[in-house]
Amino acid sequence: MGRKDLVLFALNATRPFAEQVADELGAPLGNHEERAFEDGEHKTRPLAGVRDADVYVIQSLHGGPEETVNDKLCRFLFFIGALKDAGAARVTAIAPYLCYARKDQRSKPRDPVTTRYVARLFEAAGADRVVTLDVHNLAAYQNAFRIPAENLEATWLLARPCAALIGNRQAVVVSPDAGGVKRADRFRGALSGILEREVGGAFLEKYRSEGVVTGSAVVGEVEGKVAVIVDDLISTGTTLLRGATACRGRGAIEVFAAASHGLFVGDAGRVVAEPALSRTLVTDAVPPFRLDRDELGDRLVVVSVAPLFAEAIRRLHAGGSLVELTAGP
Numbered sequence: 128m129g130r131k132d133l134v135l136f137a138l139n140a141t142r143p144f145a146e147q148v149a150d151e152l153g154a155p156l157g158n159h160e161e162r163a164f165e166d167g168e169h170k171t172r173p174l175a176g177v178r179d180a181d182v183y184v185i186q187s188l189h190g191g192p193e194e195t196v197n198d199k200l201c202r203f204l205f206f207i208g209a210l211k212d213a214g215a216a217r218v219t220a221i222a223p224y225l226c227y228a229r230k231d232q233r234s235k236p237r238d239p240v241t242t243r244y245v246a247r248l249f250e251a252a253g254a255d256r257v258v259t260l261d262v263h264n265l266a267a268y269q270n271a272f273r274i275p276a277e278n279l280e281a282t283w284l285l286a287r288p289c290a291a292l293i294g295n296r297q298a299v300v301v302s303p304d305a306g307g308v309k310r311a312d313r314f315r316g317a318l319s320g321i322l323e324r325e326v327g328g329a330f331l332e333k334y335r336s337e338g339v340v341t342g343s344a345v346v347g348e349v350e351g352k353v354a355v356i357v358d359d360l361i362s363t364g365t366t367l368l369r370g371a372t373a374c375r376g377r378g379a380i381e382v383f384a385a386a387s388h389g390l391f392v393g394d395a396g397r398v399v400a401e402p403a404l405s406r407t408l409v410t411d412a413v414p415p416f417r418l419d420r421d422e423l424g425d426r427l428v429v430v431s432v433a434p435l436f437a438e439a440i441r442r443l444h445a446g447g448s449l450v451e452l453t454a455g456p
Contacts, residue, residue, distance in 0.1 A: 131181040131216050133444045136173065138186045138202055140194050144223065144411060144433060145185040151437030161202065171206040178214035183440050188226035189390060189413045196226045200245070204252040211253035218255055219443060221436060223412035224388050225259040228268060246271040258439060260412050260432060261359050261387035277449055279439055281387045281410050284430050286317040289355055289385055292406055293318075296380070297352045299327035301345070303370050311357045314385065318355070327352065331370050350378030360388035361409065364398030371403040381405045389429075391417045399423060 136157045137145030149156050157175035164170075186203040190196045203220065210218050230241035242264075249257055250273060258277040262268040269276050300318060302311035308330055319326045329347020354374040361367055361384065371382040382404050389409035391399070396418050399407050408428040409415065420427060439449055 131179060133440075134175060134177055134180045134182045134215075135440070136175075136182065136184045136206070136210075138171065138184070138199070138206060140191055140199055140202075141185050141187045141223075144187065144414070147431065147433035148185060148437045148440070151434045152440055159206070169202060169205075171202050172209045173206075173213055176213075177210055179216045181217050181219075181444055182210050182215045183219045183221055183444075184210070185221040185223070185436070187223040187412060189224045189388075192416060200226055200248075204248055207249070207252040207254050218253060219440075220249055220254045220257045221440070222257065222259045223410075223432065223436065225257075225262055225268075228259075228263045232264075232267065240271075242267055243271040246273075246276075250274055256443070258436070258443075260410070260435075263359050277439070277443075279432075279435055279449070279452060280313070281412075281430070281432055281435070282313050282317050284410065284432060284435065285385045285387070285408050286314060286321055288428055288430060289383060289408055290318055290321040292383065293322065293353050293355075297327075298322070299329050299347065299349050299352045299354050299379075301328075301347070301349065301354050301356045301370060301374060302330040303356055303358050303366050304332075305330055307358060310359065314355070314357045329354070331373055345373050345377045349374050352379060353381045353383065354379040355383045355385055358384075358386045360390060361386045361395065361407070362390045363393040364391070364395035367407075368398045368401055368403065371401065375403050383408065385409075387432075388413050389415050389418075391415055396423075399427060 133154055134157050135149055135154045136159055139161050145156060159173050161171050186199060188196060188199050207218050227241040227245045256275045260279045261281055262278050265278055300311050300315035302308045315326050315328050329345055329349055332344040356370045367384050374382050383406045384404060385408040387410050390413055406426060406428060410430050410432045412432055439452060442449055
């Protein structure tokens with residue numbers, strides 16, 4: 128039996144990003160319909176034939192100016208179901224940002240484990256595989272799904288422009304808490320490889336109670352160095368500002384932030400503009416639509432992950448491996 132045809136779709140909310148993926152992949156986006164009804168219900172359906180095809184659907188599951196997280200998730204699930212009903216041989220859900228991934232364990236009695244519930248929804252809708260970028264907790268993500276759950280990493284993509292900004296100066300990669308040390312260490316390794324010299328490591332103390340974050344001690348040497356605070360996402364930016372202020376107080380000559388997902392909710396725009404923080408690097412897995420990019424100028428650096436997702440789709444369709452995509456050069 129020959130290889131199945133590759134068919135690529137994107138729901139409207141993520142179409143600009145998906146068009147970049149399609150260009151990189153050299154495959155057109157399939158036509159589809161999204162229709163809203165007066166009572167708030169909606170329907171999604173493919174307009175291109177998908178019978179016996181290998182189908183990939185792109186939808187980044189973050190809140191937006193027109194659709195909530197739940198709207199996007201619901202449309203995504205319904206579209207996957209429609210594709211399976213239309214005879215698709217395999218449907219891969221491409222979610223550059225996966226919603227509810229932060230609620231992956233019970234922190235209080237009778238807490239929901241929402242990551243696992245979302246996984247069940249994708250499985251019930253008929254998804255055969257899920258692909259995301261730098262999920263909050265990799266082990267929890269992989270264990271939540273009973274279908275293959277792939278995680279791409281933007282480490283090298285973010286480390287390259289960061290290295291260019293650092294130049295010949297000494298640098299240290301800082302985790303915003305002890306739990307993120309492994310993520311920061313991967314970034315430190317990439318940065319060391321690009322700069323061809325050793326980059327130091329440090330982490331910040333962090334205590335969270337009832338949503339309030341405290342702690343300002345820096346464990347590690349940052350004095351006289353460019354400090355790069357690395358995290359998986361930036362939400363309100365309070366953790367980031369706390370870290371930048373602490374590093375400056377310990378003598379860091381400049382502070383950068385690097386995160387795969389920039390949600391930038393609440394007062395995050397003010398945080399990104401704070402003097403304590405020189406540069407903030409994020410990917411376009413979540414477009415920074417909540418920020419005034421003209422006002423921020425070069426303080427905000429947005430790195431495209433469309434080529435990364437295009438190559439992942441290409442390899443999955445050909446039965447290849449994704450390991451090299453995250454291993455770096």
